[in-house]
Amino acid sequence: MASESQNWVLMVTARAPTNIAVIKYWGKRDEKLILPVNDSISVTLDPDHLCTTTTVAVSPSFDQDRMWLNGKEISLSGGRFQSCLREIRSRAGDVEDKEKGIKISKEDWGKLHVHIASYNNFPTAAGLASSAAGFACFVFSLAKLMNVNENQSKLSAIARQGSGSACRSLFGGFVKWIMGKDENGCDSLAVQLTDEKHWDDLVILVAVVSSRQKETSSTTGMRESIETSLLLQHRAKVAYTFDAGPNAVLIARNRKVASLLLQRLLFYFPPNSDADLNSYIHGDKSILRDAGLEGLKDVEALPPPPEIKDNVPSQKYRGDVSYFICTRPGRGPVYLSDESQALLNPETGLPK
Numbered sequence: 001m002a003s004e005s006q007n008w009v010l011m012v013t014a015r016a017p018t019n020i021a022v023i024k025y026w027g028k029r030d031e032k033l034i035l036p037v038n039d040s041i042s043v044t045l046d047p048d049h050l051c052t053t054t055t056v057a058v059s060p061s062f063d064q065d066r067m068w069l070n071g072k073e074i075s076l077s078g079g080r081f082q083s084c085l086r087e088i089r090s091r092a093g094d095v096e097d098k099e100k101g102i103k104i105s106k107e108d109w110g111k112l113h114v115h116i117a118s119y120n121n122f123p124t125a126a127g128l129a130s131s132a133a134g135f136a137c138f139v140f141s142l143a144k145l146m147n148v149n150e151n152q153s154k155l156s157a158i159a160r161q162g163s164g165s166a167c168r169s170l171f172g173g174f175v176k177w178i179m180g181k182d183e184n185g186c187d188s189l190a191v192q193l194t195d196e197k198h199w200d201d202l203v204i205l206v207a208v209v210s211s212r213q214k215e216t217s218s219t220t221g222m223r224e225s226i227e228t229s230l231l232l233q234h235r236a237k238v239a240y241t242f243d244a245g246p247n248a249v250l251i252a253r254n255r256k257v258a259s260l261l262l263q264r265l266l267f268y269f270p271p272n273s274d275a276d277l278n279s280y281i282h283g284d285k286s287i288l289r290d291a292g293l294e295g296l297k298d299v300e301a302l303p304p305p306p307e308i309k310d311n312v313p314s315q316k317y318r319g320d321v322s323y324f325i326c327t328r329p330g331r332g333p334v335y336l337s338d339e340s341q342a343l344l345n346p347e348t349g350l351p352k
């Protein structure tokens, strides 16, 4: 490690998207390597609305690997974090920052420790794919810091070992996770089917009923399905989908359909009277305008959907949905070069 002082800190910050599967991954054939029993296909969601930001740092002054998630220190000792760290470290390359006078050779990485700070701008472990964005960002940012020379699909196979669905968050647009056949998992990886521009007026509406931490994690849920369900291999999915939580995801083929859908959703699930419409709809609020909804007054004035016959009373479920997220297909992970977006202090390598 050629550098006079021990005080330098080298950092990388990245942002990665979540994804919502339309053909779900549910069930593993290998729990440790996280190998699925089927291929799956997902849409990457616009990171401007839902994303993870992660800063990774290395310094000779760090005496152990440490991580902070949403501002709280968490343990990195779990097998999933360790697998990703090991896989990335084993592929680390030489790194040189001439400006800072830092030179790290690939052999040095085994002795150096990292600090990682990550922030999800949406609820964690609530069924909104935080593990997908989280592990994709973890692997993507570490790969850059350690100058790992692998393509995005190869990185996806590493992120997969953090959380299965994370492999699909290495790409934007429409993504397939190929289950693969190999016992060691090297062919179980994600590929991009088409980018986010392919179907750019697709609208994805998430009805967040609860952002509380789920009682059953996806890992446990799919293990139970594998052990008990005879129907698992016959399942199908259509244009609405639930992940492993109570939050419904509705997919509209274009903005016109989305605005009609939003009118109906808001008719049946109006916000509490003390809420304001702006905080009830997160993400892309322009659909509100398309739907002719500028304020709560307009929501209250919505007529019953025309397809409801006059004599059927239309019950409302005020306050049952906490909020809606309106989003669209989005791009894959990116590096953030602006140091002001880093979550770690560039001098100390500790959370800002």
Ligand SMILES: Nc1ncnc2c1ncn2[C@@H]1O[C@H](COP(=O)(O)OP(=O)(O)OP(=O)(O)O)[C@@H](O)[C@H]1O
Residues within 6 Å of the ligand: 052, 069, 118, 119, 120, 123, 124, 125, 126, 127, 128, 129, 130, 131, 132, 133, 134, 135, 138, 163, 165, 217, 218, 219, 243, 244, 245
């Ligand atoms: N930003 C992050 N960086 C690294 N790991 C994260 C991050 N966010 C979440 N995780 C990991 O993912 C776990 C949550 O995963 P879990 O599958 O239970 O919920 P989810 O991904 O939000 O929901 P689902 O998979 O059903 O959509 C956390 O306990 C943590 O280990």
Ligand SMILES: C[C@@](O)(CCOP(=O)(O)OP(=O)(O)O)CC(=O)O
Residues within 6 Å of the ligand: 020, 021, 023, 024, 025, 026, 034, 040, 129, 131, 132, 162, 163, 164, 165, 166, 218, 219, 220, 242, 243, 244
């Ligand atoms: C319902 C799902 O979102 C399940 C995602 O499960 P995870 O990827 O969170 O599970 P682990 O691999 O055990 O971490 C379906 C999907 O994303 O395909």
